[in-house]
Every structure is written in structure tokens, then in C-alpha cells.
Amino acid sequence: MKSIIANINKAFENKVRLGTMSILMVNESIDFNSLKELLGVTDGNLASHLKSLEKNEYITYEKTFEGRKPKTTYTATKLGKQAFKQHITAIEKLLK
């Protein structure tokens, strides 16, 4: 029991961070605006949660230009995917 709880990741307790990682598990990358639309959150809210995922090194970003508009695209890191999988497994075990 103790080890299961240890695998529950605090970084994914929040809905926005959990949602971001879910999306990045099945999409190679996603841009800020699409992410915002899918999650239905405000710019500021999303930005702060993305920053915290970056700090954990669960996601990385790349800035490009689409015409003149800057575009930020996010990708999950190997570490992030691993951590997320562990988190889901822990939840599933806990619910059994």
C-alpha cells in the first residue's frame, strides 16, 4: 500500500497538468492554443501549469514562427511519459 501511494505523483494532482500530460501521451506535440481550447482554461492558468511541468522536466517546448505569429509547441519528455504511466498505474491499483 505504501509503495502505491508513493507512486501517486503530486505533479499530476491538478486537473490542468493531468490533462496536458494525457494529451501529450497520444499526440507527439501540441501548440499552446490547441491545448488551451482542449482543456478549456485561460492563458495565464495554462501557462503557470505548463511552467511547473517544465520545471519537473516532464515537458519541453519549442518556439517557432507561423508567418509572423510566434507559436509554442509542447512535447512530453521520456521522463514525463514514464512518470505519467506510473501515476496511472498507481491510481488503477488504488481503485482495485
Place this chain on the structure above:
Amino acid sequence: MKRDKYIDDLKDIKDLMNRSSKFISLSGWSGISIGIVALIAAFIAHFKIQKWYTLNSFDGLLNGAAIEALKIELLLIAGITLVISLVFGIIFTINKSKRINQKLWSKQSKSLLINLLIPLVIGGILCLLFIQKGNYGVVAPLTLLFYGLALINASSYTIGEIKSLGILNCILGLIGVYQIGIGVILWGIGFGVLHIIYGILMKIKHN
């Protein structure tokens, strides 16, 4: 308390994974309405062909003008069916995408459309070539076969049931090529009955 939150989390994860990678706004009503339109078209085509046979079997000769007229009538029925089906499909899809809050023109719907269109266009050209060469018997089964392949090809970009619908249509198409002459009946089963059944299943499962 905690338990409910995690159950809720898992639901969110699944929903976001689906919504972000697949176009899930296909409506059960599109399937049902397209199925009904196809059934009506198949009945009309069947009676036209039957009528043609009874009128032209007396002299035992193939009447060139009559077969030309039948051909144009059947193509017209097929064209009208296609347009009405597309209109119904699009209307119900727009409705559902609004209801479940998924963007209509997105990366997901584009992938779905492209993967659907490649086999459909190739199959369509092939059918036109067969018509041009006077090989009418294979056309109805070939539309089933290529429609089935298109569905299989596109199934990973939408709800999973589409794949089995594609496989069933391919089987009907192959039977039709093997047994030329029952094409219209198989067409009615594939585009009519199967669409209605899958439409109802989708309404039950995904609503």
C-alpha cells in the same frame, strides 16, 4: 472522497486522449439517416433494373438505347444518393461537434478526411473506368469494397467501431464481385442496413 477524485481523473484522461487525437463527433443520426437514404436508393435502383429486364427480355437482344437510358438513370440515382447522404452526414456531424464541444475543422478531422478520401477517390475512379468499359456488374460491389477499405484506413482517427463496419463492407463487396447480379441487394445491406445498425449502436454507446 479521494477515490471519487481518482475515478474522475481516469475519466478525464480517457476523454482528453480521445478528444485530442480522434475525431469523435461522428453522430449516430448520420449513420441512421444515410442508411435510410441508401435503402430507398437501392429499392428504386432494384425496381428500375427489374423493369428494364421485363421490358427488354422479349426480343432477347440488348437494346443499346435502352441500356444507355438505364445507365444514366442509375448514375443519377447514385449521384443524388451521394449528395443527400453527404448533406445529412455533415449536418448531424456539425450538430454533434457543437454538442460535445469538439472543433469541426481540426487536425483530427483533417486526418480522418484525408485517410477516408484516398481509397474512396481511387475506388471512384476505378468504378468510372469500369463503367466506361461497359463492365457494370462490378460497380456496386466495388463501391462497397472501397468504402470498406476507406473506413478501415480512417478508423484509427475516430471511434473504433468504424473498423468493423469497414471489414463488413469489404466482405459484402467481395461477395458481390464473386456473385455478380446481386450487387444492388448487397449494396442495400452494406450502405443501408449496416449504416442503420451502426448508427443505432453509436447512439447507444457514445451518447
